[in-house]
Amino acid sequence: MVQTKKLHFIVIDDSKLDCFIAEKIIKNTGKSESIRSFLQAKEALEFVATSHPDEQSHTIILVDIQMPVMNGFEFVEAFEALPTHITAHYTIYVISSSINENDLNRVHNYSSVKQFLNKPLNSNSLTILLQQ
């Protein structure tokens, strides 16, 4: 269903290395129109909030949980408060090194979060994600 649309990616992680890894892996799939990385969730939120997504495009957001200033959960909450004509064009995946049960369970509370992914991101998990 998504395949006919142009796919864009946003990676939000305070670790430069993790952003770099995600970018490379996404690029290697050859299915991305664009990739943008943010070290700070606040900046990513601002970018999303002021975006004007066109009908043909869809953006996948990969967001880390534990980040200083604004963490992944706070980002998702702020995202869900945005108008639907924006949020409809985004799908969120939470990606984390957390093995804390509270964190894992909390992910289910957010309707905008499609799935929880374990770090490190690899080409397998991304391929599976793109087939959905």
Next chain:
Amino acid sequence: MNTPDKIKVLYIDDEQNNLNGFKATFRFDYTVYIAANTAQAYEHLKAHPDISVVLCDQRMPDKTGAQFYSEMRETYPEPVRMLITGYADIESVIEAVNMGHIFRYIKKPWTDTDIKSAIEEANKFYITNSLLTAKNKELQSAYDELGKFAYSVTHDLRGPLLSVIGALDLAKTMDSLPDLREILGMMDVAVKKLDEFIKNTHEYYNLKRGRLVFEQLDFNNIVNDTAALFRIAGRMDNVRFTSRVIQNEPFISDEISIKIVLNNLFSNAFKFQRKTATDKFVDIDVEVANNTAIILVKDNGIGIQENHINNIFTMFYRATSEAAGSGFGLYNVKDALNKLNGTIEVSSVFNEGTNFKVTIPGKANGAN
């Protein structure tokens, strides 16, 4: 008891003669507060939270002593409660004892020895209970920290490790040397971050469990030693570092704790510089006078946003994503200073810089 403080006793009775007699008899042995009704009793309890023993007459016009105690213990559970009563009230006394409202009862007419031995026993009970409460609080806070610690381990220890695993995996598919170099550089950062976290954990453990060693300190040496670590690591490059130490008197304190404080404050000052600034500086100013050391660490770095400033001493709190931090540093600083009875103040302007002011009292010579 060796303590110079006398046991604080509150006595409640509606007969003024009894109150006066009680005070006259016991004022040399105890600090005595008297109340003719329960309202006055509450005023004393509020004004003197260290009252350890309360004696109350059972028969009072507004309510019985047992009733007063069942109420009082909601708000003031710590003081040990004793009831003074005649034989006629024995039923209600038994009930009160069984409900746990009172520690013991004293029958009327009492003798001075009865009262004295009761107060001493009650005070022992009070002290034991207070120690237990303090220990429980300590345990609770250790337990809370352990919880935070376990949670952070997954992020701060596992995070960099997983990054490196991911990077290694990716590097296997790479052919271009510049790309490989880039990823190696980033792996280097991740591994160093892990190492810093482990070093901080060690510091934390030393502070929690370590014994303080009090000896004469020379701040010139301490500042130079600490600064040398940063100079060797190349972290002073492009940052103007100035230090000034004025110490004309001996100062006794624990060197390791003070080095932990300085090391973390320096580390933050060098780390959180504005990348584009051309006139970066870190200043340290130490002045020892009147057996007090005042340490000022100033920088013109990124500063701390006002809404984060109250949290910077909290374990694992990070106010910025600008640089790799463990969220441990300032917590350890605060912990070290608590041990030395020292204090720390911070003032900061976002995007302009941060000043830390540390005050450490010297240990009195010869005292322990």
